[in-house]
Amino acid sequence: MDRQEEYLKLLFACELDLRAFIGSIVRGSHDGDDLFQEVALTLWKEFPRYDRARPFGAWARGIAAMKLMQRGDRVKRQPALLSPEAIDAVSRAFDRLETPVSREAQALEHCLDQLPEKSRQLLTLRYERSLSIEQIARELQATLDAVYQTLSRLRARLQDCVNRRLSSPELS
Amino acid sequence: MTMLPQDRADDLIQKKLEGLATEAELGELELLLAADSQVALDFAEATRLHASLAAHFQKQYKIDQISQLLNEADPSHAATEANAGDRAGEPAHPAAPAGSTFVPRRGLAEEPRRNSPARRPNPLTPIAGRANWIVAALLVLAAGAAVWFSGGKGDSEEPQLISGIVTVSGNAVRTVPVGALFEVTGREEAVIGLPGGAHLELAATSKAAILRDGQKIVVQLVAGKGQFFAPADQPALRIETPLGSVSAADSRFTLELTTTTTQEILTTESRRSPQLFVTVASGSVTFDRGGVKLTVNAGEEQVFF
Numbered sequence: 001m002d003r004q005e006e007y008l009k010l011l012f013a014c015e016l017d018l019r020a021f022i023g024s025i026v027r028g029s030h031d032g033d034d035l036f037q038e039v040a041l042t043l044w045k046e047f048p049r050y051d052r053a054r055p056f057g058a059w060a061r062g063i064a065a066m067k068l069m070q071r072g073d074r075v076k077r078q079p080a081l082l083s084p085e086a087i088d089a090v091s092r093a094f095d096r097l098e099t100p101v102s103r104e105a106q107a108l109e110h111c112l113d114q115l116p117e118k119s120r121q122l123l124t125l126r127y128e129r130s131l132s133i134e135q136i137a138r139e140l141q142a143t144l145d146a147v148y149q150t151l152s153r154l155r156a157r158l159q160d161c162v163n164r165r166l167s168s169p170e171l172s
Numbered sequence: 173m174t175m176l177p178q179d180r181a182d183d184l185i186q187k188k189l190e191g192l193a194t195e196a197e198l199g200e201l202e203l204l205l206a207a208d209s210q211v212a213l214d215f216a217e218a219t220r221l222h223a224s225l226a227a228h229f230q231k232q233y234k235i236d237q238i239s240q241l242l243n244e245a246d247p248s249h250a251a252t253e254a255n256a257g258d259r260a261g262e263p264a265h266p267a268a269p270a271g272s273t274f275v276p277r278r279g280l281a282e283e284p285r286r287n288s289p290a291r292r293p294n295p296l297t298p299i300a301g302r303a304n305w306i307v308a309a310l311l312v313l314a315a316g317a318a319v320w321f322s323g324g325k326g327d328s329e330e331p332q333l334i335s336g337i338v339t340v341s342g343n344a345v346r347t348v349p350v351g352a353l354f355e356v357t358g359r360e361e362a363v364i365g366l367p368g369g370a371h372l373e374l375a376a377t378s379k380a381a382i383l384r385d386g387q388k389i390v391v392q393l394v395a396g397k398g399q400f401f402a403p404a405d406q407p408a409l410r411i412e413t414p415l416g417s418v419s420a421a422d423s424r425f426t427l428e429l430t431t432t433t434t435q436e437i438l439t440t441e442s443r444r445s446p447q448l449f450v451t452v453a454s455g456s457v458t459f460d461r462g463g464v465k466l467t468v469n470a471g472e473e474q475v476f477f
Contacts, residue, residue: 016220016223016224017223020216020219020220020223021216023219023222024188027198028191031375031397033361033373033399034399037453041471082198082202082205083206085202085205086202086203086206088206089209089212090205090215090216092212093213093216094216094220096216097217101220101224104220105227105228108224108228109228112228123225126225127228127229127230128232128233129337129358129360130358130359131358132190132191132359133190148186148190148192152183152186155218155222156182158221159217159218159221
């Protein structure tokens, strides 16, 4: 397996977590794809220095945080980040997420299937049509707070379902 | 009623996910993340779930889009209706191939609906006669790359809206019209395939038009930001902006039009000036203003005023 193939396999295996991490440390709205592309290019340049004894995801998050902080110093239009202490805490928390993304994706699919139609419709508005809470509230003629609370509870319910499914002995 | 500390942390996390947190709330969340490892873990889990939900729903939407386009491009399958007997209350979809489990959802102009668990296709199930194409497309989707259509016999000569929501004069459209100004709405970018294999991803609120210059297609970027892919072995892709034109072949690059407000020294009046950021990921692009040209290479970024 050549170096590029090795790099791409490692990158795709942790892509979702890396995107989630980048999104979590940026304060406001941002172009996630743009930032991810920049980080991916930097990771490739740094790949010769990657220590294979270390988990790739943890290494990639460290490089991503450094890259985004350096970028903020050079380019003023860069979105602001959380504090270095918060970024460090979030990075260590991602290290503690033990479940592979693929298993979690399967569990999530199962849990989504258990939801009532109305809940799935709300998630479709939010994640497929990428509408903001305000836009969803207008479309459903509901209050912003009602939509926010419903989405928050839905996500909490999905997280519980996913965690239960992953810890179920017959499925592990 | 005073929130319990855990509830407060959860609320701050949810607000961060939705972009609703104020600066003060973000500051409060930062302190909690640094001080409490459980809050940091909850935050990591929540952002991962948030990203997983987006990936899941976007992947399904793109699968449906590709399936629809494949059905439209393949007349032998487009005329066959799927057996709708087991779908109570649902009319048969005219584009669904016979015997196929890969059923796209209803028309793009309609509210997208999620299929029920019993009818939802397994995206890994191959379809007779098209397995390799669809598996390849799904692999590309899984890699998070944008899908484009290369030039060749039978390909459309019109721009194709691959994903995202585009409006013309406030009305959502299914195809990108040539010669009309359109806007990308919603929060997701719009991916548009051009004849010859080029494609562009325009960020939300961007405005552009696609024009014909003889046999060639020209993109006019009026406002916002886009990523552009110009394939090899094709005439150069040209993008016109208010500050000049950008042309490229065998390249991947980003263009962003912004305006900055500058203070005039003598009059103390504000002046809004446009700026064009050109960032090249691979290949090279040529910026041309009034015959004066500048090349921007891979890894470089230039700002034009």
